[in-house]
Amino acid sequence: MRYAFELNNVKKHYGKVKALDGVTLKAEEGKIFGMLGPNGAGKSTIVKVLSTLIEPTSGTAKVAGIDTVKNPTGVRNTIGLAGQFAAVDDFLTGKENIQMVGQLYGLKKKIAKARAEEILERLSLTDAANRQVKTYSGGMRRRLDLGASLVGKPKILFLDEPTTGLDPRTRKELWDIIRELAKGGTSILLTTQYLDEADELADKIAVIDYGKLIAEGTSAQLKKRLGGDMVEFELKNKNDFQAALEAVDRFCNENRQADEDELIIKIPVKNSADDLLTVTKMIDEAGIKPSNISLHKPTLDDVFLALTGKKTKPESEKKSKKRSKR
Numbered sequence: 208m209r210y211a212f213e214l215n216n217v218k219k220h221y222g223k224v225k226a227l228d229g230v231t232l233k234a235e236e237g238k239i240f241g242m243l244g245p246n247g248a249g250k251s252t253i254v255k256v257l258s259t260l261i262e263p264t265s266g267t268a269k270v271a272g273i274d275t276v277k278n279p280t281g282v283r284n285t286i287g288l289a290g291q292f293a294a295v296d297d298f299l300t301g302k303e304n305i306q307m308v309g310q311l312y313g314l315k316k317k318i319a320k321a322r323a324e325e326i327l328e329r330l331s332l333t334d335a336a337n338r339q340v341k342t343y344s345g346g347m348r349r350r351l352d353l354g355a356s357l358v359g360k361p362k363i364l365f366l367d368e369p370t371t372g373l374d375p376r377t378r379k380e381l382w383d384i385i386r387e388l389a390k391g392g393t394s395i396l397l398t399t400q401y402l403d404e405a406d407e408l409a410d411k412i413a414v415i416d417y418g419k420l421i422a423e424g425t426s427a428q429l430k431k432r433l434g435g436d437m438v439e440f441e442l443k444n445k446n447d448f449q450a451a452l453e454a455v456d457r458f459c460n461e462n463r464q465a466d467e468d469e470l471i472i473k474i475p476v477k478n479s480a481d482d483l484l485t486v487t488k489m490i491d492e493a494g495i496k497p498s499n500i501s502l503h504k505p506t507l508d509d510v511f512l513a514l515t516g517k518k519t520k521p522e523s524e525k526k527s528k529k530r531s532k533r
């Protein structure tokens with residue numbers, strides 16, 4: 208069987224930094240492969256290795272069966288790449304940007320122009336086609352950048368955090384476009400920091416941290432390891448913490464998370480509403496009045512903690528992380 212792309216024990220070291228520390232994975236053709244991990248996990252490094260921008264320190268990478276080091280040109284001819292930061296020229300119009308890429312691909316001017324129009328139409332950018340890119344919103348830039356990666360009609364598309372920093376509505380628009388591309392038969396590697404995005408789009412998800420693959424599976428399989436939704440209690444009083452833990456642990460202590468500094472306890476639940484009532488009652492019967500109770504979908508942090516027993520960020524960054532709640 209041929210894979211859209213595969214890595215075999217790929218390492219990429221920068222001095223002492225192990226950006227990739229032996230990653231092995233295979234992505235089926237015609238599917239969306241999600242690569243989920245926090246900042247610094249090694250996602251962009253994987254994208255760079257696969258798109259021949261860097262060579263691995265050791266191990267091999269193949270795209271459409273072609274070795275990225277032995278035949279980089281062969282690889283480049285099959286892929287499209289939209290990087291983490293939109294790489295479009297501010298002073299050109301949207302159409303000029305795509306047309307320029309087309310001409311770089313060796314298309315005749317007229318054909319490049321037609322191709323640009325077709326792509327802009329597909330990405331709902333026709334109205335803005337003749338405006339300078341500097342007037343575009345963040346979402347429009349990302350779409351244009353994605354458009355540029357489509358010029359060569361790639362069979363395989365690498366999208367590196369295509370929605371990071373976008374507002375929810377714009378993210379959803381991009382999701383629709385990505386889904387459409389996959390439906391049309393394009394194999395896609397999508398990196399993301401958001402569990403909900405991988406959940407929404409990816410047929411298969413690889414979770415990566417510190418340059419290592421820590422889990423792989425469908426979204427349902429990953430969530431099953433977590434148990435479902437999370438109930439979160441925030442306490443008012445530090446003195447209540449131990450008693451609250453004991454009450455909660457009578458309900459369930461598997462994958463329970465407790466943060467004594469922030470006075471937060473989280474537990475995974477299977478029957479969300481029923482379990483929320485049950486465990487809240489247990490807390491209440493222990494005479495504890497939480498300052499907040501919530502039920503939410505697992506975050507990337509929750510998945511990480513369950514998979515690794517570690518937070519995605521070192522303790523010292525916890526305060527700032529809490530402020531910028533993901």
Ligand SMILES: Nc1ncnc2c1ncn2[C@@H]1O[C@H](COP(=O)(O)OP(=O)(O)O)[C@@H](O)[C@H]1O
Pocket residue numbers: 221224225226244245246247248249250251252253
């Ligand atoms: N050119 C480089 N030189 C030194 N360290 C690098 C370089 N590129 C990436 N790294 C380091 O490798 C790790 C993985 O980076 P990256 O792949 O960009 O992570 P991600 O895309 O998941 O945020 C990080 O610790 C980063 O600082």
Ligand SMILES: [Mg+2]
Pocket residue numbers: 250251252291367368
């Ligand atoms: Mg990155």
